[in-house]
Amino acid sequence: MKKFTSCLSGLICALAVNAPADPQPTAPGPVQINITTAHWTLRLLPGADGRLYQQPVGSAPTQGNLKREQESYPQAGDGYIWEPALQVVHADGNTSTDLIYDGVQQTNEPAGLTLTRIQLHDPVYPFHVTLCFRAHPAEDVVEQWVEIRHQETNAVTLQRMASSSLLLTKHVYLTHFFGDWAKEMLSPITEQLTPGTKVLDSKLGVRAEQFSNPNFVLALNEPATETKGEVLAGCLAWSGSYQCEFDNNNQGVRALCGVNPFASAYHLPPGELFTTPRMIWTWSNQGLGDMSRKLHRWARDFGMRDGHKTREVLLNNWEATGFDFDFDRIAGLFSPAHALGTELFLLDDGWFGNAHPRLDDHAGLGDWAPNRQRLPDGLAPLAAAAIKNHLRFGIWIEPEMVNPASDLFGQHPDWVIRQPQRELELQRNQMVLDLTRPEVQAFEWQTIQTILSVPGITYAKWDCNRYLTQPGSGGLAADRQSHLWIDYVTALYALMDRTAKAFPDTELMLCSGGGGRADYGALQYFHEFWPSDNTDPTMRVPMQWDYSYFFPPVSLASHVTHWGNRPMHFACSVAMSARFGMDLDLNKLPASDRDICAGAITAYKEIREVTHLGDLYRLENPHDNYRGALNFVAPDRARAVVFVFQLQAGAAAPVRPQGLDPQKNYIIHEMNPAPGRATLPAEGRTVSGADLMRDGIVPSCAHAVEASVIELGT
Numbered sequence: 001m002k003k004f005t006s007c008l009s010g011l012i013c014a015l016a017v018n019a020p021a022d023p024q025p026t027a028p029g030p031v032q033i034n035i036t037t038a039h040w041t042l043r044l045l046p047g048a049d050g051r052l053y054q055q056p057v058g059s060a061p062t063q064g065n066l067k068r069e070q071e072s073y074p075q076a077g078d079g080y081i082w083e084p085a086l087q088v089v090h091a092d093g094n095t096s097t098d099l100i101y102d103g104v105q106q107t108n109e110p111a112g113l114t115l116t117r118i119q120l121h122d123p124v125y126p127f128h129v130t131l132c133f134r135a136h137p138a139e140d141v142v143e144q145w146v147e148i149r150h151q152e153t154n155a156v157t158l159q160r161m162a163s164s165s166l167l168l169t170k171h172v173y174l175t176h177f178f179g180d181w182a183k184e185m186l187s188p189i190t191e192q193l194t195p196g197t198k199v200l201d202s203k204l205g206v207r208a209e210q211f212s213n214p215n216f217v218l219a220l221n222e223p224a225t226e227t228k229g230e231v232l233a234g235c236l237a238w239s240g241s242y243q244c245e246f247d248n249n250n251q252g253v254r255a256l257c258g259v260n261p262f263a264s265a266y267h268l269p270p271g272e273l274f275t276t277p278r279m280i281w282t283w284s285n286q287g288l289g290d291m292s293r294k295l296h297r298w299a300r301d302f303g304m305r306d307g308h309k310t311r312e313v314l315l316n317n318w319e320a321t322g323f324d325f326d327f328d329r330i331a332g333l334f335s336p337a338h339a340l341g342t343e344l345f346l347l348d349d350g351w352f353g354n355a356h357p358r359l360d361d362h363a364g365l366g367d368w369a370p371n372r373q374r375l376p377d378g379l380a381p382l383a384a385a386a387i388k389n390h391l392r393f394g395i396w397i398e399p400e401m402v403n404p405a406s407d408l409f410g411q412h413p414d415w416v417i418r419q420p421q422r423e424l425e426l427q428r429n430q431m432v433l434d435l436t437r438p439e440v441q442a443f444e445w446q447t448i449q450t451i452l453s454v455p456g457i458t459y460a461k462w463d464c465n466r467y468l469t470q471p472g473s474g475g476l477a478a479d480r481q482s483h484l485w486i487d488y489v490t491a492l493y494a495l496m497d498r499t500a501k502a503f504p505d506t507e508l509m510l511c512s513g514g515g516g517r518a519d520y521g522a523l524q525y526f527h528e529f530w531p532s533d534n535t536d537p538t539m540r541v542p543m544q545w546d547y548s549y550f551f552p553p554v555s556l557a558s559h560v561t562h563w564g565n566r567p568m569h570f571a572c573s574v575a576m577s578a579r580f581g582m583d584l585d586l587n588k589l590p591a592s593d594r595d596i597c598a599g600a601i602t603a604y605k606e607i608r609e610v611t612h613l614g615d616l617y618r619l620e621n622p623h624d625n626y627r628g629a630l631n632f633v634a635p636d637r638a639r640a641v642v643f644v645f646q647l648q649a650g651a652a653a654p655v656r657p658q659g660l661d662p663q664k665n666y667i668i669h670e671m672n673p674a675p676g677r678a679t680l681p682a683e684g685r686t687v688s689g690a691d692l693m694r695d696g697i698v699p700s701c702a703h704a705v706e707a708s709v710i711e712l713g714t
């Protein structure tokens with residue numbers, strides 16, 4: 001493979017940045033276009049017929065004629081018979097599209113990135129498509145999206161418009177995750193993609209997932225392990241209905257990912273630009289662990305906010321008080337919280353509504369004035385009381401929703417998403433406000449602005465507790481109803497972006513009735529996400545393992561609660577492996593549990609530089625084992641932290657950390673050891689990285705729901 005010739009920053013380079021390699025065009029034609037990262041090259045090739053082809057990832061270079069099956073971004077209606085990436089009805093009713101290669105620009109961007117833009121056009125219609133690829137060389141990440149525009153006499157209808165239609169070898173193993181509320185990511189499934197079409201999708205509208213998940217792994221030629229195999233992580237950056245379709249025509253597999261074409265025909269006026277969501281591909285030829293570490297690095301740099309800052313210890317009241325609180329009950333948590341080492345308090349649902357007080361989930365959403373009985377002087381005095389106790393203060397919001405029992409619904413019943421003539425279908429007693437309407441956009445922005453401007457608020461949890469079941473918009477014309485799915489998410493991102501920009505110092509948690517919005521479309525505006533309402537630590541061990549294929553632990557909120565009634569030491573140890581929080585009534589906590597929490601918080605503060613900013617190595621898969629084990633390694637490899645979570649009875653076998661510096665000597669020390677348990681056998685010993693990785697460490701845990709957190713320091 002020839003090396004990419006670098007261009008001056010910002011300069012648009014000529015097409016011939018790469019000398020042609022394989023596959024060869026059938027006749028003299030333009031050169032191959034390489035999308036290149038450190039260990040991966042995606043090869044695109046304009047053929048002699050003018051179409052753009054792609055060499056399948058994971059297969060030998062194509063010899064001889066290029067076939068239509070190998071088209072890079074195939075179009076429906078003129079010869080291509082498999083699942084197309086693009087399906088268009090032109091202004092004159094013609095249902096076919098042809099795309100011919102025009103040219104390419106490759107531009108160097110800051111931080112060593114390269115943007116490749118490949119222009120295609122229809123020879124018969126003034127219809128243009130640009131395939132865009134942003135390569136992140138060091139992380140082996142390629143972001144891909146598509147831009148569509150035209151100058152036809154009238155609107156064209158986009159019926160399918162994939163963000164990416166990557167062509168792969170025919171031997172592909174797909175790992176995907178099915179779930180439900182409180183079971184997010186708990187059921188990983190790995191299956192070989194046999195001939196035919198496998199579809200992962202959602203039709204939920206305002207969240208990407210509740211059941212099927214838009215984050216998946218493709219292993220080429222054979223199933224991958226943590227340390228072996230050619231793998232691609234695929235993450236669709238979209239918080240609405242999505243479709244990831246794997247079309248195996250027995251010669252290759254095409255992964256078509258993007259907004260769900262289901263009921264989403266988009267009428268694009270002449271002169272307007274349609275941009276698809278981004279698809280994020282991460283490559284590794286060294287298995288799942290390397291893939292995730294690279295994706296985590298990309299995420300900390302580009303996929304989330306403040307990815308290089310450690311996260312503070314948070315106390316949330318939701319599991320502790322539910323809706324049952326007032327000023328005194330909440331303020332009464334502050335002093336014990338500070339005494340334990342907590343740094344931030346989050347007031348959850350139930351603080352607002354007067355004519356329709358939010359005493360439970362039946363009323364109040366939409367009426368965002370603080371409840372006068374619970375908080376007679378509003379939020380500011382509560383925030384001030386938290387700050388006086390050395391805690392930052394955060395607040396729960398659900399700006400997109402309304403209860404029919406609210407002043408807002410009484411004033412604007414037409415603002416909700418619903419189907420006319422149909423009985424209102426509620427979920428959790430609530431409706432979704434129609435964000436495609438400018439007046440709703442203004443209302444939601446005003447709500448957010450008012451709440452986040454309260455003095456002392458520096459953190460917010462943005463929730464979304466239902467999905468669409470009756471997708472009708474009173475704001476959209478009858479012949480534009482199918483725009484709702486896309487226009488809603490576009491307006492949502494504009495609102496999130498505005499919030500992030502207007503409140504740059506306010507930390508934001510992304511939540512959707514648990515983990516319904518764990519996607520990089522929304523996460524770019526947030527600091528962390530809420531993976532699940534299920535905080536039983538025995539469930540969180542496998543769940544957080546699965547999320548970690550795609551999301552760095554610094555982005556993953558993990559709270560200590562009483563779910564499952566597990567030992568406090570086990571619950572704290574699990575939460576310490578991600579972004580630590582507690583959902584406990586500290587005034588009711590037995591002294592012994594309080595001591596364990598205090599010890600865990602002290603330990604968390606010592607190790608968070610490593611767990612939040614270091615590299616993650618998944619060691620023992622809790623889905624297949626009696627225990628789960630991971631370790632984190634600091635960027636300079638001077639420190640590491642090993643976590644062992646025992647789920648069932650089983651031997652205290654050595655756990656072998658990875659990623660250490662073999663030459664360095666590490667001092668072994670168990671953090672916050674469980675009271676009453678025998679000391680870690682190797683406590684205080686100094687052992688080389690090479691020996692630790694070969695021989696492992698025998699943990700102090702040997703029974704179900706016990707855990708060991710072991711620091712390796714130099």
Ligand code: DGJ
Pocket residue numbers: 318348349396463465511512513514530532533
């Ligand atoms: C759903 C969230 O997942 C919970 O953490 C909590 O914030 C509730 N909503 C509040 O209604």
